[in-house]
Amino acid sequence: MKTTTSLLLCLGMASSALGQQPGLTITASIKDLPADQWVYYREMGGNDQRDSVKTEAGGFSMSVPIAAGEGNTYLISIGRNYQDPNSTLLLYLDQGTLTINGDGPRFKDADLSGSPWVEAYNDFNAAIRSEEMIAINKKMGELRSKQDTAALKALQPEYAGAAAEREEKIVQWIKAHPASPISAWAIRMNLQQRDVGEQEQLLNAVHETAKDNIPARDLARRIAGTKATAVGQPAPEFTQNDPEGRPVSLRDFRGQYVLIDFWASWCVPCRKENPHVVAAYEKFKDKNFTVLGVSLDNPGKKADWLAAIEKDGLPWTHVSDLQGWNNAASRLYAVSAIPANFLVDPDGKIVAKNLRGKALEQTLSEILDK
Structure with a gap:
């Protein structure tokens, strides 16, 4: 084929x-x-x-x-x-x-x-296979090369419709093939944006012998982690070293609102988001708020991590185990994309997550300006 x-x-x-x-x-x-x-x-x-x-x-x-x-x-x-x-x-x-x-x-x-x-x-x-998706992707590629943002925006509804149709085909194939490890792989790789409960239901229907691979086990871990880090849940505890090699624990921040910010020096969207986090930190740092940066920088890239902290002017506490996507804290929190963040209250409970741009300041204002 x-x-x-x-x-x-x-x-x-x-x-x-x-x-x-x-x-x-x-x-x-x-x-x-x-x-x-x-x-x-x-x-x-x-x-x-x-x-x-x-x-x-x-x-x-x-x-x-x-x-x-x-x-x-x-x-x-x-x-x-x-x-x-x-x-x-x-x-x-x-x-x-x-x-x-x-x-x-x-x-x-x-x-x-x-x-x-x-x-x-x-x-x-x-x-x-979706011929419609193939045609739309080709058209979008042409529009990107021309930097035609208006036409790209106009094409988004058509793309979303085709993507939803293809996603439904994936779901139906998974349901029809519970004995295939491909089913677990397909959930892990293609359906991460779906409700975690639906992902769990689909995975539970896959036969145990068909889940004997890394994607299936990773999916199960991510589902468990996503449920454990839902708003209202106690924030999972972790300890990692700061740039000087000193251990820092999440429990060290009890009594404060702390934003656990997952990022990396190599992550372009993270670097673009950093000014918003800095602005929020400067605005609320005197109102019992701080940030704990957790870097997903790769082994041997400590210099890149430290250079990004300095260049972006990130004055809060930073930790990392320099294991990239295998960062122990990010795996504990089921982080599958960065930037990602979790706002933890003084009692150690998650009160918000994945706050971007102005939403971060707005949420902090609602909580801290009371």
Whole structure:
């Protein structure tokens, strides 16, 4: 089955342990693919890893060490030209075999075959394919290149309608395939904006044997975390080090209103939001309010974190374990996108969350100006 690169999300099913060797073997046959180019694979949220092979003329083969029950989403790239959509594939990889065949260039319109999870992916992709969405996305890309913001805004209702229709197809496929691990993956990757109760209901309907992969376990954790950090719930306690290596705990702020602000130096929307947080801090810092910044900066990037604090003029307390998206506090709070924040009252209860721009000052004014 042919797919466009923009929709080439390979979903996986846990393969049978009978007769299978551990890990995944990938074999690619691609017309006119040049030799001597490194092929990289990266687990979602991880770092580049170079396999021990390069491309040969017309293809490559590689092994990815995946243990049973550890299937996850990966990026496979020929070279590191991530701006070229034909050079990358975003796939859910699991144990077994994956064969990639195409006429090129590189991964463009590639055929996927191999283990049963590949066929399951093909079925899912065919079921949710939307020609309307493809056409709208193409049109939006053209409008962005022309910087036609008015036309883009006018196209939003049409896009929203097509997206809702595609989302409903995803839901129906999930309900019809409770024994497929693809169902858990699809909830995790495509339905995060849906009500957490609906996500939980869909996940509970998936068979236990079909939830033996990382996305399913991550989804369960996120659902539990979202419920635990709902407005009215006690804020989960955590401790991380400040830039000087001193441990700072959320409980240290008891008796104050504290905004737990999840951000990172590499996050452009976070940096754009920082002036609003600074303005709110300066306005209310003398009214029993402060901020606790939690950075999702990556390993080895402490200098970037500190430089961003200084450049953006962020005078409050900062902590991080420098583990990127694996930051322990962000996982505890089920943070899936940044910036994200949680307003905690003096008793340690969450009273608001995800306050942006003027909404932050307005909410603080309603609470603190009484």
